[in-house]
Amino acid sequence: MSAIPQGFVEKTSKLSEEVTRPFPNSRKVYVQGSRDDLRVGLREVEQTPTHTDTGVEQNPPIPIYDTSGPYTDPEAHIDLMQGLAPLREGWVAERGDTVLLDGPTSEFGRRRQDDAALASLRFEHIRAPRRAAPGRNVSQMHYARQGIVTPEMEYVAIRENVKLQALRADPSYAKLLRQHAGESFGASLPAEITPEFVRDEVARGRAIIPANINHPELEPMIIGRNFRVKVNTNIGNSAVTSSIEEEVEKMVWSARWGGDTLMDLSTGKNIHETREWILRNAPMPIGTVPIYQALEKVDGKPEDLTWELFRDTLIEQAEQGVDYFTIHAGVRLQYVPLTADRVTGIVSRGGSIMAKWCLSHHQENFLYTHFEDICEIMKAYDVSFSLGDGLRPGCLADANDRAQFAELETLGELTKTAWAHDVQVMIEGPGHVPLQKIKENMDKELVDCFEAPFYTLGPLVTDIAPGYDHITSGIGAANIGWYGTAMLCYVTPKEHLGLPNKQDVRDGIITYKIAAHAADVAKGFPGAQMRDNALSKARFEFRWEDQFNLGLDPERAREYHDETMPKQAHKVAHFCSMCGPNFCSMKITQDVRDYAAKQGLTEDEALRKGMEEKAVEFVKTGVEIYKAV
């Protein structure tokens, strides 16, 4: 732990090639919205044709929700030194309800700005921050409640639909769009996500669009039970490892693999500067836990924290552009003793900091007592609350206990307070919960917190697999996502053991994309199963390249395939290494179909009819084998 600047000393604008190379056989396409400056990026995976005995069948491109931002667009000019283009700048300005400030208004922000020793670390093109004009509220929820459909709302509507309406009108997608009925446990999934639906969901608090007015680089996205389930990733240096440069690279890496939002949990000396670099280059909403930085400012002594210092930290970060704050306002003094008999006590960093503060001062949590003051700050920049679950269980044994649920009830009370200020809210959830206790968490959250979006960490369904906790938690995440959780906070294989490296981050994100997608399919989100259908068709037809490219991680799929069958010829082979060329079930199935086809029995009905005719023959000879099913 030293104050000597780390990383970016040479202010490189380089990202490694592996975080920016385009996905194979994919192209970035943009859907134009109702105004020139509103176009929504998505990725389309081109497919190769299917070759049959009777000719060639084209397979249409598959559009995919894309979190990677400009980094995978070969046309985009990327320069970390400049930051991303400020897409939303015009939208925010034209609303006419903000003022441009001369510079940071927080004491800490000004001090960092004026510290010459930090020049080598500092992002150079810092924009003047904005704040709501006096008496104004700039939250998306406030606009929504006024009946205003903002460009942000239209953007997320287009983004969530992923061209579904157009595909429905195109016959080449008809079979691909078939999907099973979902079980949504009471969600209200519409057939089409319209801007008006988005507005309505934001207005009633069932969804949030985290979008600080000082983060104009952001591509808006939405978190709510009636939208696609999202994945949050975390990065952050610690006193022991990591540098600013690594953190920015990790942010882009996280966007590449599908992270929808990102929390910067850095705890080192230069978090202010690290955060600036991340925000200026981040296409996704960025969240933080401001109490971490506040604690740094008092040299790690929770008892020295004060409301004034915390307030300054909120303003510092809000003016940088942080989109959501984890605030542990539900850790009330009276709940702390409820954790004393737990197996793992309080495992949330923020929760334990606040618990220690409360006990040290014999006072109620200042985040709770100053909650309305915090709301005033949130609505001046449109920072969303992520109400922290400081008393979440750290092991199965502590799951669903009184401490956890008492806090959840308080989060519900705070939700009402925030909503009275038109401030957007999501609710953090556990943690470690055995499978049979997960649904109770979701159900209670929906009731106690009035359907505010739930945002859970896993949960891990067992404690016995350190080194594999992306998996233990991915199981819980898929289930709770299915039950109604709006966003899943990823867990990497290094959880409980160490800081994740890039491969761990990739493994964690892909695991959570699986969980989120499984939940979308299970809920019956419109169009969710199309990618599964397209990939399965490619798989069955031995279109190896399409199978790789349609997957969540084309690079790894290809690499695994190449380990046993490296030759290019094998990519078009009608067999794979599992069974070898003469023993392939898919090949045999094709033979079965061909056999049927030769007899003019290609379709199910015709084939069954053919069988029935055969049955007559056989019945005649006394062998009854083709009974109606």
Add this chain to the structure above:
Amino acid sequence: MSAIPQGFVEKTSKLSEEVTRPFPNSRKVYVQGSRDDLRVGLREVEQTPTHTDTGVEQNPPIPIYDTSGPYTDPEAHIDLMQGLAPLREGWVAERGDTVLLDGPTSEFGRRRQDDAALASLRFEHIRAPRRAAPGRNVSQMHYARQGIVTPEMEYVAIRENVKLQALRADPSYAKLLRQHAGESFGASLPAEITPEFVRDEVARGRAIIPANINHPELEPMIIGRNFRVKVNTNIGNSAVTSSIEEEVEKMVWSARWGGDTLMDLSTGKNIHETREWILRNAPMPIGTVPIYQALEKVDGKPEDLTWELFRDTLIEQAEQGVDYFTIHAGVRLQYVPLTADRVTGIVSRGGSIMAKWCLSHHQENFLYTHFEDICEIMKAYDVSFSLGDGLRPGCLADANDRAQFAELETLGELTKTAWAHDVQVMIEGPGHVPLQKIKENMDKELVDCFEAPFYTLGPLVTDIAPGYDHITSGIGAANIGWYGTAMLCYVTPKEHLGLPNKQDVRDGIITYKIAAHAADVAKGFPGAQMRDNALSKARFEFRWEDQFNLGLDPERAREYHDETMPKQAHKVAHFCSMCGPNFCSMKITQDVRDYAAKQGLTEDEALRKGMEEKAVEFVKTGVEIYKAV
């Protein structure tokens, strides 16, 4: 693909050190049964003590169900050339209902035995096979229905209990044995697994003990809804890759990480010899899909298969000691057309072979028409049925369709037939099924197949993650295990892409151990949560070594930890690399407890009382902060 002997050409008896080294800080212990030759191995993880301000608290050893057999016992003499000690030989012999044969009675078995060219490949110490004496039935189900508790039944009772009765009587385990109420969806989990309970479950067909009389090396285990959920692993060379030697090493590797049973799916030229090596060295039940080998014998042409050739193959394998056979007798001719309109047709190898045979001959599946003949063979050696799901779905789109369920209904009909012969049965299940359609599979199986144990492959809950299908399927496996599936067939990261290597096998098994354990905990299996509790306590107390050692994969946990904190001193550090030394939530929680302790408020009640007293003070000053929760 060549007939030239591969592997074991030098007949090495060497296993690599990594597959046999003992687990850290663990010892192999044996629980003595009612007879001298019945002792059940399990593993005990020793723990280090907890150091507190007031002294040292001992942490008791944690016993763990152990699948690794003698390979992790430093006392055991391992020689692959000799095979494992034949534990069950006396049990089988003393029942007096079998005859020792002169040699293999299958035509193929004799031919391989007499082929001098195979000498370099052959396991040398082949025992004479046994068969039921004329008119006798040697299945565990038959004994169970006669009211006989076999040594195998007593063995599995002891094994399933993992010393639970003794631990319940020992106060040092009291806190560790606390667990949440389960949700078992109608299972009948007893508080204690007695030999009589085992007998009763086997008699009524709700559980099976796969234990061929020609596989005396086997350590008996049980598969049933009211026992611990089990994990099956697969190995097998193919025409493209792998050797006998690798397969044996993989078998031991699989046992090490927790595989409860193993299917040998080899399809090369020397499967007979490979299987012998595997069986003679396998402590777990071995399953096969005999139709694979039968197909080899007709040079890969399904239409050339005959009942006589298949029958010979069953006898060949039964006399080697295979414990369960996958038999695709439910792929009835009339069901084949139901698959024609599927996205991925028939993906089961066995299913597609039989479908092709049926269509080629316009005849009903000979496995169906000869099912009672097969039962006669099964009961003569005690081979269990694993009734194959040849029409299982190969993608989400095809899940729960008529083809799949029609076959399942037929498997139920066949179950009744097998039970009429006192032959043990389990039912294979899917496959690829979205989350919301999984429970229907389990419920239908329980009804249609009369609670015969369900044995599923995953299911995968999405098709879009090639390279990560251990995870997509692990999610489905945890759920279906919770709902009542008795055994989960593992899937590796290479699924759909290539053959797994050793690390893939390890990843696949650990993922499935997670799923199976999560299911045990969720069902409320007695004692299942103890390991979670012990590991969590170790984690909270910064007993790093204990945390690693209690996990499913101590080696990987340690390796991950060492990546960021390699020094030995860090293993006793009261912080970790995630947050660094000054910023650790667990440390802060301890401070909270210490703070409370200083005031004599260690226990929840006392602490709350203390708070109430404080409340009085504060209320006096007008600050009401300590309300009752």
